[in-house]
Amino acid sequence: MLAVVGCLAEAHDFRLVALAAAICALSALTTVCLVSHARRAEGWAQGGWLAVAATAGGSGIWATHFIAMLAFAPGVPSGYDVALTGLSLVIAVALAGSGLSLAVLVGGKVAAWVGGAVLGLGIAAMHYTGMAAYDVAGHKAWDPAIVGASLALGGVLGGAALAAQLGARGLARQLPAALLLLLAICSHHFVAMGAVTVTPDPTLAVSASAVPNAWLAVAVALASFAILLLAGAALALDVRDRRHSKLEAERLHSLANAAVEGLVVCTGDTVVSANRSFAKLVGLPQAALAGTALSAYLPGDAAWLAVAGQPERPVEAEIRQADGTLVPVEVIMQPVEHAGRPHYAVAVRDLRARRQAESQIQFLAHHDALTGLANRASFGKRLDQEMRAADACGRKLAVLCLDLDRFKEVNDLFGHATGDAMLESVACIVSDELDDAQMVARLGGDEFAVLAPCDRPSEAGRLAERILEALRSGRPDAGGPQIATSIGIALYPDDAQERAALLSYADTALYRAKSEGRGTYRFFEARMGVEVRERRLLEHDLRHAVARGEMHLVYQPQTDVGSGAVIGFEALLRWKHPERGFVSPAVFIPIAEESDAILRIGEWVLREACREAATWPHPLSIAVNVSAVQIHSPHFVGLVHEVLLKTGLAAHRLEVEVTETALISDPNRALLTLRQLKSLGLRIAMDDFGTGYSSLSNLRSFPFDKIKIDGSFVRSVDSNEQTAAIVRSVLGLGRGLGLPVLAEGVETEAEFGFLAAEQCHAAQGYLMGRPSPIGQFSQHTHGTVPVTDENRKRA
Structure with a gap:
């Protein structure tokens, strides 16, 4: 009687036993790898x-x-039944497929254990069918207890193998499942072999149809070869899958790291992975984040519950950085599947830039972008509050309106950057003069307003004086313009009860300050309102006067004192308003200069005068007055050149008259303009000599061709010794400098005689001719006698 286990040491070929174990290991690893691919596949591919x-x-x-049976050599004849041997292979494949399908298709731990048990039963069914196919010259007896143990081992270990394989990816993680x-x-094979006892019987013979061991070896070799092929295929697929998974993981990590937002994948509260942006946000190395708690960076139960309770919806919270700093963020949590298991993807957006932008927008909504002062809207709200406070405590409230004098000239001459710098300087200087109860705002352009609670009007006046003095003391940059401003003051509730009226009255007082010499302040008075309204209406009409044809020129002759001949004319501007009639130049010229309408009006005067002079057969000179605004305009020289070319007037016939006040504000710019005009070939005369500042210095510095004595010095020159002395001095100065002198305002023969006796070069005034249309002087311009009523009578 032969017990298989007892004969293990004597009747088994250990080389074949080792081969059987190797084939079994290869098969197990191959099966586990293929099942892993089946779990990830879908549809027909999974089947x-x-x-x-x-x-x-x-x-x-x-x-x-x-193979293990071939390793057993009991020493008695044996063979294998072909049908049962083939059936055992079919049973093994069928039951193994059933168990694997159940574990994969149903899924889960329970299905894995049940499927593994079916696989174990398949091992047992194949084994005992194979043992039934074993034909030996003897009797086979089975031990039921050992058979039961073999069945239990196969089922339990098979279930454990498929359960361990669940979710395992990669060769290293699949080794435990393959080992099980x-x-x-x-274990099933050798335990089951221990359950059988073979008793030799010489009377029994092996069936002639039984397959000998040699033939079985060929069949086993083919099966082993098939296993090797499948193992190689499984290994190749596993390598490809690992490479693909690695590339996919690298791509996903690259995409995640390229994201501006912080991205975290976590399971529960544990961080599985995080991108570079999140690591930078919390201030930790990216590699150190895996395995840490997300709640360590998202503190506060309320914040965590808000994020977890509103998946896929943004929630504002705070992230704690490594140094403990809290950073405002927006968090969005979304469930995802990662590595075959449910996880959460958390997107974290840094809100610091947005909060800063919102703060900046909020600031700009209530402040001026250039100076940082309160804007018009904020000033209006504060004014309403201060008016209510003044009513409650019985105090007064002063509104001071500031306007920079000739600010447009600063932009035109020095550029907008200089203008902006001047506005910033004004904001700083004025702010330094105020206390906490007062405020300054920029209303727009070069307009500022100051709000100052006070008990007496004199307090507002002292504040205005301090502001003016501070602005005068402000040192401009080298070569830059000096800050000059005027201030208008209105009081609440004395002058107005409403905000709009209070601001309007302060603006009216500002206009009065400008009209009375600039660089000063004025309180609002009731009569100012009417004057300012009239001035504004006149300014409005003046802007359209040229287009409406309301402007025209008159001409006054300039006479040689020695010969009495007319040597030229001065073009004088007149405005006939459709309702007001003739408006005095002394009224509308200052308004035109302040509103910059003088540029358009002055261009018209220059074109019209040159066009008219170009038509005269006699080449008499034509003098045109030019304001300070024109002299400081960067386009004036080009305009003069264009007019000379278009009208065809010879440049030496044009004489530009400039007052000394045009030279004071920016001498360097004025000198450049006058030199450029001289280069064109025209002449330049100093008008109203003696009434400006530093006349002698100006004569030396600027390229003048003529001096015009103001009419206030010529009047009564024959009877007033002081006046006569002044005129003699100017005439002597002209002779010394080689400059001809023209006396204005000559009205009597005695005045003319004095000028002739003192050898004055030329004269102009009512004595030689009143300002009239040029047709009245055709005998001088065209050599013909004009047709007048007096000439008709003489005829």
Whole structure:
């Protein structure tokens, strides 16, 4: 009687036993790898992978059994029944496929254990069918207890193998499952072999149809070869899958790291992975984040519950950085599947830039962008509050309106950057003069307003004086313009009860300050309102006077004192308003200069005078007055050149008259303009000599061709010794400098005689001719006698 276990040491070929174990291990690893691919596949592909896995697993179980049987040499004749041997292979493949399909298609831990148990039963069914196919010259007897133990081992270890394989990816993680499947096959085989006892019987013979061991070896070799092929395919697929998974992971990590927002994948409160942006946000190395708690960076139960309770919806919270600093963020949590298991993806957006932008927008909504002062809207709100406070405590409230004098000239001459710098300087200087109860705002352009609660009007006046003195003391940059301003003051509730009226009255007082010499302040008075309204209406009409044809020129002759001949004319501007009639130049010229309408009006005068003079057969000179605004305009020289070319007037016939006040504000600019005009060939006369500042200095510095004595010095020159002395001095100065002198305002023969006696070069005044249309002087311009009523009578 032969017990198989007892004969293990004497009747078994250990080389074949080792081969059986190797084939079993290879088969188990192949089956586990193929099942892993089947879990990730879908549809028909999944069914195909399960079929291949069942073939590899069933063939491995069958080959392991029969290689181990070939290793057993009991010393009695034996063979194998062909039908049962083939049936055992089919049973192994079928039951292995059933168990694997159940574990994969149903999914979950329970299905894995049940499927593994079915696989273990398949191992047992194949084994005992194979033992039934074993034909030996003797009797076989089975121990039921050991058979039961073999069945239990196969089922338990098979279930454990598929349960361990669940979710395992990569060769290293699949080795435990493969080892368990190897133990299930081998332990079942050798335990089951221990349950059989063979008793030799010489009277029994092996069936003639039984397959000898040699033929079985060929079949086992083919099965083993198939297992090797499947194992190679499984290994190749596993390598490809690992490479693909690695590339996919690298791509996903690259995409995640490229994201501006912080991205975190976590399971529960544990961080699985985080991108570079999140690491930078919390101030930790990216590699140190895995395995940490997300709640360590998202403190506060309320914040965490808000994020978790509103998936896929943004929630504002705070992230704690490594140094403990809290950063405002927006968090969005979304469930995702990662590595075959449910996780959460958390997107974290840094809100610091947005909060800063919102703060900046909020600031700009209530402040001036250039100076940082309160804007008009904020000033209006504060004014309303201060008016209510003044009513409550019985105090007064002063509104001071500031306007920079000739600010447009600063932009035109020095550029807008200089203008902006001047506005910033004004804001700083005025702010330094105020206390906490007062405020300054920029209303727009070069307009500022100061709000100052006070008990007496004199307090507002002292504040205005301090502001004016501070602005005068402000040192401009080298070569830059000096800050000059005027201030108008209105009081609440004395002058107005409403905000709009209070601001309007302060603006009216500002206009009065400008009209009375600039650089000063004025309180509002009731009569100012009418004057300012009239001035504004006149300014409005003046802007359209040229286009409406309301402007015209008159001409006054300039006479040579020695010969009495007319040597030229001065063009004088007149405005006939459709309702007001003739408006005095002394009224509308200052308004035109302040509103910059003088540029358009002055251009018209220059074009019209040159066009008219170009038509005279006698080449008499034509003098045109030019304001300070024109002299400081960067386009004036080009305009003069264009007019001379278009009208055809010879440049030496044009004489530009400039007052000394035009030279004071910016001497360098004025000198450049006058030199450029001289280069064109025209002449330049100093008008109203003696009434400006530093006349002698100006004569030396600027390229004048003529001096015009103001009419206030010529009047009564024949009877007033002081006046006569002044005129003699000017005439002597002209002779010394080589400059001809023209006396204005000559009205009597006595005045003319004095000028002739003192050798004055030329004269102009009512005595030689009143300002009239040029047609009245055609005998001088065209050599003809004009047709007048007096000439008709003489005829």
